[in-house]
Amino acid sequence: MQKGVIGTAHVQIRVLDIDEAVTHYRDRLGLLETDRDSQGRVYLKGWTEADKFSVVLREADEAGMDFMGFKVLNNEVLASLRQDLIDFGCNVEDIPAGELNGCGPRVRFDSPTGHMFEIFAEKEVVGRATGHRNPDAWPMDLKGMKATRFDHCLLYGDDLDGTLKLFTEVLGFWLTEQAMDGDVRIAQFLTTSMKEHEIAFIRAEGKGMFHHASFLLESWDDVLKAADLISMWDISIDIGPTRHGLTHGQTIYFFDPSGNRNETFAGGDWYVPGMPTTTWDAEKLGKAVFYHARELNERFLNVTT
Amino acid sequence: MFHIEVISSDDASFECPPEKSLLHGMESQSVKAINVGCRGGGCGFCKIRILEGEFEAKKMSIKFVTKEAQAAGFALSCRVFPRSNMRVMAVGND
Numbered sequence: 001m002q003k004g005v006i007g008t009a010h011v012q013i014r015v016l017d018i019d020e021a022v023t024h025y026r027d028r029l030g031l032l033e034t035d036r037d038s039q040g041r042v043y044l045k046g047w048t049e050a051d052k053f054s055v056v057l058r059e060a061d062e063a064g065m066d067f068m069g070f071k072v073l074n075n076e077v078l079a080s081l082r083q084d085l086i087d088f089g090c091n092v093e094d095i096p097a098g099e100l101n102g103c104g105p106r107v108r109f110d111s112p113t114g115h116m117f118e119i120f121a122e123k124e125v126v127g128r129a130t131g132h133r134n135p136d137a138w139p140m141d142l143k144g145m146k147a148t149r150f151d152h153c154l155l156y157g158d159d160l161d162g163t164l165k166l167f168t169e170v171l172g173f174w175l176t177e178q179a180m181d182g183d184v185r186i187a188q189f190l191t192t193s194m195k196e197h198e199i200a201f202i203r204a205e206g207k208g209m210f211h212h213a214s215f216l217l218e219s220w221d222d223v224l225k226a227a228d229l230i231s232m233w234d235i236s237i238d239i240g241p242t243r244h245g246l247t248h249g250q251t252i253y254f255f256d257p258s259g260n261r262n263e264t265f266a267g268g269d270w271y272v273p274g275m276p277t278t279t280w281d282a283e284k285l286g287k288a289v290f291y292h293a294r295e296l297n298e299r300f301l302n303v304t305t
Numbered sequence: 306m307f308h309i310e311v312i313s314s315d316d317a318s319f320e321c322p323p324e325k326s327l328l329h330g331m332e333s334q335s336v337k338a339i340n341v342g343c344r345g346g347g348c349g350f351c352k353i354r355i356l357e358g359e360f361e362a363k364k365m366s367i368k369f370v371t372k373e374a375q376a377a378g379f380a381l382s383c384r385v386f387p388r389s390n391m392r393v394m395a396v397g398n399d
Contacts, residue, residue, distance in 0.1 A: 016345075016347070016364045016365070061367045062347075062367050063345070063346070063347030063366050064347070236344035236345055255343040255345050255347070258345050258366075259343030259345030259346055259347020259348045260347060302350075303343055305348055
C-alpha cells in the first residue's frame with residue numbers, strides 16, 4: 001500500500017579523490033554539475049531530472065554509499081513516516097534544512113541491512129535541462145554517456161527480511177521481483193512507482209555494502225555506445241553490455257575511479273500495482289542476473305564498496 | 306620495466322612499468338595471480354602484502370586496508386606503482 005513515498009531521489013557516494021570523481025560522473029557519465037558546498041561536496045543531476053541534485057559526491061578515506069534519499073509527497077507525510085520509522089525501531093536522526101544545499105529537512109534512518117536512508121519532502125527545483133515550456137527533445141551539449149537520470153541502487157547486506165518489512169510495511173514499497181533459495185529470499189527488488197525497482201537488495205554476510213548506483217540511458221544503442229566510451233577512456237569494466245533476467249534491463253557495469261560500481265541501463269520491465277511478484281529460483285540465478293551468459297561472475301557477485 | 310614476483314596459490318611473475326599499477330601491469334600480461342576487483346582502490350579484492358621492493362601508492366580505502374595495515378606492508382595492488390623490482394604476496398580481501 002502506498003504511504004506517500006514518491007521514489008528514489010538521491011544518493012551520496014564516498015570517493016577517494018573528488019576531482020577524479022567529478023571527471024567521471026560529469027564528463028564521462030554525463031551528469032550535470034549543479035552546485036558545490038562548503039564541505040567540498042559536489043552536486044550533480046541527470047538532464048531529465050528537475051530537482052537540484054540526485055548525486056552528491058563526498059571525498060573520504062573509503063569508497064561506498066553514505067546514504068540514499070527518497071522523496072515523499074509533503075511535510076505531513078514526512079512527519080507521519082518519521083513516527084512510523086521510530087515505532088518500527090529505526091534509529092532516526094533529523095537533518096536540518098540546508099545541510100544539503102537546496103534540500104529541505106531530512107529524516108535519516110538506518111535499516112536492518114545496515115544501510116542509511118533518508119526521506120524528505122522539499123528540494124529546490126531547477127528544472128530539466130531543456131526547460132519546461134516548449135522543450136526540445138534533448139540538450140545539444142550533453143557529455144559522454146548522456147545519463148538521463150539517477151535511477152536506483154543495489155545494496156548488499158544480511159537481514160533482507162528485516163529490510164523488506166521496513167520498506168513494505170513502513171514505507172509502502174511493493175516487492176516486484178525476488179530470487180528464492182528454498183524459503184530464503186536472496187534478492188529483493190522494490191518500488192513505489194511504475195519503475196521495476198527504485199531499490200534492490202542482495203543477501204550477503206555483513207552490513208551496509210554498496211553494490212552499484214544505476215543511471216538510465218535512452219536506448220540499447222546508448223548502452224552500446226557507453227561500452228565504447230568505457231573502452232575509449234579505459235574505464236574499469238565489470239561486465240556487459242548484456243541483458244538481465246531480473247527486470248530484463250539492457251545493461252553495462254563499470255567502476256568509478258574510487259571503485260564504486262556504476263550501471264548504465266535502458267529498457268526493462270514496468271510495474272503496475274497489483275501485479276504478482278516475479279520470482280526467480282536459485283537454480284536459475286545465472287540467467288536471472290546475466291540473461292545471455294546464464295552464469296554468475298565472481299567479481300559482479302562479490303565486489304562491493 | 307620492473308620484475309614483479311607474486312606469491313599466491315599460483316605463483317607467477319610479470320613485468321610492470323612504473324606508470325602502471327601492479328594490478329594493471331599483471332592484467333596487461335594476462336597473468337592471473339591476484340584477484341581483480343574494482344581496480345580503483347575501493348573494494349579490497351586485490352589486496353597484497355609487499356615483501357620486498359620500492360613503490361609509490363595512491364590513496365586506498367581504509368575499510369579494506371587500515372592505516373596500520375598499510376604501515377605493516379599491506380596494500381591494494383591497483384594502487385601500487387613499482388619503483389624497483391618487487392616481491393609481493395596475494396592475500397585477497399579477508
